Amino acid sequence: MKELPENTLNRLIIYLKILESLEKKRVDSISSEDLAKLSGVNSAQLRKDLSYIGTLGTKGVGYTVKALKYNLKKFLGRTEEWNIIVGGLTPLSRYLIEHSQLQKEGFFITAAFDTEPENIGLVVGGVSVYNLDQLSYVCKAIRVDIGIIATDKEQEVYFSAFVKHGIKAILNLSSYPLFPEDETIKVENLSVVHGLTKLSYYLKNLGS
Amino acid sequence: MKELPENTLNRLIIYLKILESLEKKRVDSISSEDLAKLSGVNSAQLRKDLSYIGTLGTKGVGYTVKALKYNLKKFLGRTEEWNIIVGGLTPLSRYLIEHSQLQKEGFFITAAFDTEPENIGLVVGGVSVYNLDQLSYVCKAIRVDIGIIATDKEQEVYFSAFVKHGIKAILNLSSYPLFPEDETIKVENLSVVHGLTKLSYYLKNLGS
Numbered sequence: 001m002k003e004l005p006e007n008t009l010n011r012l013i014i015y016l017k018i019l020e021s022l023e024k025k026r027v028d029s030i031s032s033e034d035l036a037k038l039s040g041v042n043s044a045q046l047r048k049d050l051s052y053i054g055t056l057g058t059k060g061v062g063y064t065v066k067a068l069k070y071n072l073k074k075f076l077g078r079t080e081e082w083n084i085i086v087g088g089l090t091p092l093s094r095y096l097i098e099h100s101q102l103q104k105e106g107f108f109i110t111a112a113f114d115t116e117p118e119n120i121g122l123v124v125g126g127v128s129v130y131n132l133d134q135l136s137y138v139c140k141a142i143r144v145d146i147g148i149i150a151t152d153k154e155q156e157v158y159f160s161a162f163v164k165h166g167i168k169a170i171l172n173l174s175s176y177p178l179f180p181e182d183e184t185i186k187v188e189n190l191s192v193v194h195g196l197t198k199l200s201y202y203l204k205n206l207g208s
Numbered sequence: 209m210k211e212l213p214e215n216t217l218n219r220l221i222i223y224l225k226i227l228e229s230l231e232k233k234r235v236d237s238i239s240s241e242d243l244a245k246l247s248g249v250n251s252a253q254l255r256k257d258l259s260y261i262g263t264l265g266t267k268g269v270g271y272t273v274k275a276l277k278y279n280l281k282k283f284l285g286r287t288e289e290w291n292i293i294v295g296g297l298t299p300l301s302r303y304l305i306e307h308s309q310l311q312k313e314g315f316f317i318t319a320a321f322d323t324e325p326e327n328i329g330l331v332v333g334g335v336s337v338y339n340l341d342q343l344s345y346v347c348k349a350i351r352v353d354i355g356i357i358a359t360d361k362e363q364e365v366y367f368s369a370f371v372k373h374g375i376k377a378i379l380n381l382s383s384y385p386l387f388p389e390d391e392t393i394k395v396e397n398l399s400v401v402h403g404l405t406k407l408s409y410y411l412k413n414l415g416s
Contacts, residue, residue, distance in 0.1 A: 013405045014385045021384060040387030076405050077412030091307035099299035105401050146407050168414060169407035176229060177222045179248030186410040188403040193313050195396040197221045197284055199354050199377035202394040204285030206376060
């Protein structure tokens with residue numbers, strides 16, 4: 001199996017999202033040119049990317065939306081359901097639990113962890129808040145696939161605890177980027193400040 | 209001026225964040241090896257990246273934390289303050305306004321926009337909510353640098369309005385990726401579901 005470059009992975013996820021939206025609008029098929037345009041790439045790039053999942057469009061017809069969506073979803077592990085725990089009971093984790101509709105996408109937040117005594121035992125949007133000390137207990141009771149770090153205060157504490165308890169996939173939403181020493185652990189760093197800084201760099205150079 | 213590759217830009221932003229944290233911990237200087245390790249890269253990569261901002265470490269001493277931080281900050285446009293408007297009064301935009309501490313980082317949310325009559329005229333965390341129709345009025349009254357799209361419902365409506373009113377930098381936090389036709393407009397697509405899908409792809413292939 002060819003190893004998938006990260007930029008290709010990013011684009012495949014974008015194609016999936018665009019196709020989901022087309023399916024909702026009851027679009028049956030789409031040309032590679034149109035799908036490429038909606039995805040911000042050219043059609044040669046699109047076809048090359050889709051060759052990774054072994055999908056070829058039919059000349060003159062293009063892609064069947066439903067079929068390509070399903071193939072992408074399967075390729076990306078999104079036909080499965082994933083169990084998530086969240087580190088830090090913060091406004092951000094409350095938002096993720098109560099409003100972000102992750103569940104609709106197959107991502108189930110099953111427990112939250114905190115270190116402040118007054119937060120332990122709370123139930124937020126149906127999700128129990130445990131002491132971080134109880135992580136090993138929870139990891140034995142339920143399958144945990146992904147850990148989300150949703151605090152800017154003790155991100156390294158949650159990170160170490162997640163790694164120690166065998167969690168292999170971590171979404172770090174703190175503004176401080178984290179890098180695992182163990183290469184079998186995958187961390188995605190996702191920060192609003194990071195995104196805004198890319199824009200501030202762009203704006204600063206806009207006039208020059 | 210050499211054009212900066214996006215992956216290099218991403219790493220420069222990471223170095224800045226690491227250096228800010230080192231400065232808070234009152235670390236005066238750091239070797240390129242140690243800074244590289246904290247940033248998840250090797251030191252050859254770090255030195256190459258920093259050559260874009262014209263910074264060379266001193267052999268045997270490494271980098272002065274304060275100076276390198278300042279140079280990076282300036283290079284990235286982060287010594288300036290940026291005015292932000294938010295599209296959509298949602299739990300996510302409320303979180304950004306009330307809890308995300310963007311202001312500390314120099315990003316000031318100055319107005320919010322919505323299309324629901326019951327939200328117009330509200331004041332959330334000191335920020336007024338305007339009807340999207342009033343965008344041209346607000347854009348005349350204040351300088352708007354960045355537009356954030358913080359809704360999953362009418363993202364394209366806010367996107368078109370932002371573009372139409374000359375906003376050149378857009379952070380799209382909806383789960384639907386947006387791509388401008390006009391190449392002078394920069395859009396950053398940042399989605400939790402996208403990040404989680406990168407992890408689901410990783411987990412799906414972990415066993416194989």
